[in-house]
Amino acid sequence: QIQLQQSGPGLVKPSQTLSLTCAISGDSVSSTSAAWSWIRQSPSRGLEWLGRTYYRTKWYSDYATSVKSRITIKPDTSNNQFSLQLQSVTPEDTALYYCARDRSGYGYFDHWGQGTRVIVSS
Amino acid sequence: NFMLTQPHSVSESPGKTVIISCTRSSGSIASTYVQWYQQRPGDAPTMVIYEDNQRPSGVPDRFSGSIDSSSNSASLTISGLKTEDEADYYCQSYDTNNPGVFGGGTKLTVL
16 A cells, blocks of 8 residues: 655754655655645644645656745655755744645645654754 | 635534535635545544545545535535544645645534
8 A cells, every 4th residue: 555654854953954755655756647745734824735746757846835945845766755855944834744645636635644743943 | 826714613413414614715616626634633634535525445425525616615524423533624625836725624523
């Protein structure tokens, strides 16, 4: 069955870069039907989609307007995983971060990682 | 761009039926599919309805979804309520530049 396993630090200092990885089993990051997203959850912002990467005939990445200037989501085909980098973090980036599979590319988030609680604090 | 608005909380007794609404702020509710997710405390969300009214494998038929163009809203109906249904429920739909437009969530209490 499909499983997403997240890894990465739970504490990041302000102005630094938040980095998380999501390892995929049971599917391929190179799937030509699915897309691979990062979503975060906080009391102030609720569930917020951050961005995605997906492969059709080439690789694509899309990002939410709110974080577009400082986010990168990349596939790692060698390890069948994808990553999130969020630069210049502030305490407002403190949240529970999830990776998720969108099985269609149209927002059907049918499998989620376990979540990583990230705190931005010095 | 549009928003999805849900009631903050609902409560109902075991065995009863509850309906959770999700109202779209602009554009037709029928223009893009609506999904519903259940999130129990400490867990990641899990999909309980996709494409407005389809149940993923393993989701009991006590869960159903619908849309109403007259009110521009979607609804999640849970019948025969069980204490295990107590959770937060989120609606979600797709926008051109954002596949993950989520409602603010509804806390369901089964008392």
